[in-house]
Amino acid sequence: MTSVPTDSVLPLTFLGPEGTFTESALLKVPGAAALARIPSNTAAAALNKVRNGEAFAAMLPIENSIEGGVPATLDAIANGVELRIIHEVVVPVSFVLVARTGVTLADVTAVGTHPHAWAQTREWFAAKLPLATHVPANSTAAAAHELVAGTSAFQAAVCAPLVAEQTGLNILAAGIEDNAGAVTRFVLVAKPGSLPVPTGADKTTLAIPLPEDHPGALMAILEQFASRGVNLSRIESRPTGQYLGHYIFSVDMEGHIRDARVAEALRGLHRVSPDMRFLGSYPRADGQPPLIRAYNSDVAFAEASTWVESLLV
Numbered sequence: 001m002t003s004v005p006t007d008s009v010l011p012l013t014f015l016g017p018e019g020t021f022t023e024s025a026l027l028k029v030p031g032a033a034a035l036a037r038i039p040s041n042t043a044a045a046a047l048n049k050v051r052n053g054e055a056f057a058a059m060l061p062i063e064n065s066i067e068g069g070v071p072a073t074l075d076a077i078a079n080g081v082e083l084r085i086i087h088e089v090v091v092p093v094s095f096v097l098v099a100r101t102g103v104t105l106a107d108v109t110a111v112g113t114h115p116h117a118w119a120q121t122r123e124w125f126a127a128k129l130p131l132a133t134h135v136p137a138n139s140t141a142a143a144a145h146e147l148v149a150g151t152s153a154f155q156a157a158v159c160a161p162l163v164a165e166q167t168g169l170n171i172l173a174a175g176i177e178d179n180a181g182a183v184t185r186f187v188l189v190a191k192p193g194s195l196p197v198p199t200g201a202d203k204t205t206l207a208i209p210l211p212e213d214h215p216g217a218l219m220a221i222l223e224q225f226a227s228r229g230v231n232l233s234r235i236e237s238r239p240t241g242q243y244l245g246h247y248i249f250s251v252d253m254e255g256h257i258r259d260a261r262v263a264e265a266l267r268g269l270h271r272v273s274p275d276m277r278f279l280g281s282y283p284r285a286d287g288q289p290p291l292i293r294a295y296n297s298d299v300a301f302a303e304a305s306t307w308v309e310s311l312l313v
């Protein structure tokens with residue numbers, strides 16, 4: 001099982017402040033609770049702490065089952081000095097609506113929270129507080145802390161029940177998530193150099209810029225996975241910000257770079273999109289092994305290489 005080195009002299013960082021869902025996810029990583037933890041205000045700030053050696057690794061939300069990818073995290077990982085995902089955690093999240101003492105539901109006209117928390121409570125607000133507007137915050141706990149400080153442009157925040165306990169804010173409503181089965185996926189990101197060992201149930205993450213002046217480039221990219229029997233579990237496009245129409249595809253697939261079919265797909269992808277980034281191979285949170293046909297197994301790839309070698313006489 002991949003975990004963090006418990007003898008690390010460096011702390012871990014996470015999307016903070018104290019009490020975020022991300023901190024709870026970090027505490028589920030084996031060995032993490034034994035290390036020092038420092039909060040970061042944004043995904044980019046957390047990753048920069050890893051890049052400049054202030055932290056061993058950063059925990060960030062990357063995807064949820066309602067809203068899809070978390071843009072701030074996807075963009076921060078795909079750009080800047082290269083990093084690697086070394087661990088994933090998938091957790092169900094439940095939200096509460098909190099406010100300072102004396103504030104009632106009827107007083108709430110604006111609500112502060114992380115955009116993904118707002119997306120997961122939209123129906124509750126449409127039914128109970130249809131006129132309330134959303135004020136985006138860097139995290140759910142950051143919104144709650146603004147309420148405590150009295151500096152907020154909103155009267156209530158959506159956050160984890162734990163934050164209500166930690167801050168003493170009042171719970172106006174609990175269990176306000178629209179979909180009780182919703183889960184969020186978090187990733188632990190470190191510097192390259194600690195590639196987790198394959199477990200047989202792994203995931204690999206890539207950032208693939210769509211090559212320019214290449215009609216059919218997306219098809220050429222997808223072909224690399226299809227022809228090696230590599231199943232994708234997420235694919236999203238993110239604008240690079242350089243100019244309109246320039247995109248990076250953020251992709252998760254089943255398998256480890258040490259699996260022959262994944263390594264073959266990566267070789268093919270690198271030819272089509274040379275600036276592609278490998279963002280890590282790590283154990284799947286659900287431990288589900290992929291379905292691999294015999295002709296895509298490591299043995300079949302090795303046998304095929306041996307066969308070609310034997311012809312080169």
Ligand SMILES: O=C(O)C(=O)Cc1ccccc1
Binds near residue numbers: 015020
């Ligand atoms: O804001 C937080 O507490 C986070 O950790 C990010 C987040 C927001 C909504 C759902 C899951 C994670």
